Amino acid sequence: xxxxxxxxxxxxSTSGIGLAMxxxxxxxxxxxxxxxxxxxxxxxxxxxDLAKRTNARIVYSGADMSKPDQIRAMIAGANQExxxxxxxxxxxxIQFVAPIDEFPEAKWDAILAINLSSAFHGIxxxxxxxxxKRWGRIIxxxxxxxxxxxxxxxxxxxxxxGVVGLTKTVAMETAELGITCNAICPGYVKTPLVEKxxxxxxxxxxxxxxxxVREVLLANQPxxxxxxxxxxxxxxxxxxxxSAAGITGIALPVDGGWTAH
Ligand code: NAD
Numbered sequence: 356x357x358x359x360x361x362x363x364x365x366x367x368s369t370s371g372i373g374l375a376m377x378x379x380x381x382x383x384x385x386x387x388x389x390x391x392x393x394x395x396x397x398x399x400x401x402x403x404d405l406a407k408r409t410n411a412r413i414v415y416s417g418a419d420m421s422k423p424d425q426i427r428a429m430i431a432g433a434n435q436e437x438x439x440x441x442x443x444x445x446x447x448x449i450q451f452v453a454p455i456d457e458f459p460e461a462k463w464d465a466i467l468a469i470n471l472s473s474a475f476h477g478i479x480x481x482x483x484x485x486x487x488k489r490w491g492r493i494i495x496x497x498x499x500x501x502x503x504x505x506x507x508x509x510x511x512x513x514x515x516x517g518v519v520g521l522t523k524t525v526a527m528e529t530a531e532l533g534i535t536c537n538a539i540c541p542g543y544v545k546t547p548l549v550e551k552x553x554x555x556x557x558x559x560x561x562x563x564x565x566x567x568v569r570e571v572l573l574a575n576q577p578x579x580x581x582x583x584x585x586x587x588x589x590x591x592x593x594x595x596x597x598s599a600a601g602i603t604g605i606a607l608p609v610d611g612g613w614t615a616h
Contacts, residue, residue: 367447371546379588526604
């Protein structure tokens with residue numbers, strides 16, 4: 356129980372990578388606030404199952420990460436319900452794939468708001484509590500697309516590069532305060548977000564799903580294997596330990612060699 360008694364907020368944790376990270380943090384002893392969209396009964400089942408499995412206190416906020424006031428209310432809620440935010444994982448994210456000259460403005464705005472600005476608002480709201488305790492861990496889910504580009508993903512690539520820049524700046528500002536801020540940059544992880552992309556790319560390229568996986572998604576991932584969400588959970592826990600106190604401001608690729616090209 357490396358993180359016993361710590362309190363964590365994981366945005367976008369009703370599914371995919373966020374749920375895996377929330378699970379790993381709860382297994383490591385954290386009390387966790389889940390967040391994200393989905394069927395209310397399913398979310399409650401996820402919450403109750405995780406609490407039962409880990410003996411951790413698991414609460415839920417339905418805050419919309421595109422709405423700054425709701426993000427502030429989520430952090431205030433975590434301060435009240437969990438007694439603070441020691442660990443903030445900014446993970447919520449959406450994707451949309453289209454050539455830039457056809458890219459809908461509303462999708463650009465939504466991707467920038469949810470994938471980038473939400474991290475700013477969450478960090479701004481959670482930092483005072485971390486500073487008071489002189490301990491904190493901020494982990495931002497960027498992407499290999501925070502380090503390199505792919506076509507048709509202008510908003511996503513711009514937002515994720517922004518997340519890496521935000522991570523470095525926050526690391527500079529908090530370096531002497533017992534707080535670290537790091538970005539994790541995964542390659543492709545098979546989650547609902549990627550399942551949707553397989554369909555969209557199949558349409559964009561006019562090829563079947565199997566070819567999209569082999570020739571488009573994993574084309575640049577040298578190990579030709581999807582990253583496991585559970586591995587990202589383990590890495591998150593490691594970045595929250597005392598052993599990782601000297602790791603700050605990094606953009607850690609977990610991408611099967613993609614960005615080593
Ligand atoms: P996912 O679609 O499985 O999960 C996304 C989560 O975000 C869900 O819980 C969803 O409810 C939540 N969410 C979406 N919009 C929200 C909003 N407005 N407010 C609150 N919650 C909202 O996606 P995923 O693949 O698990 O992705 C998680 C993060 O990892 C994202 O930031 C994504 O960009 C990043 N990432 C994913 C991959 C991948 O291959 N799956 C690779 C690199 C980075």
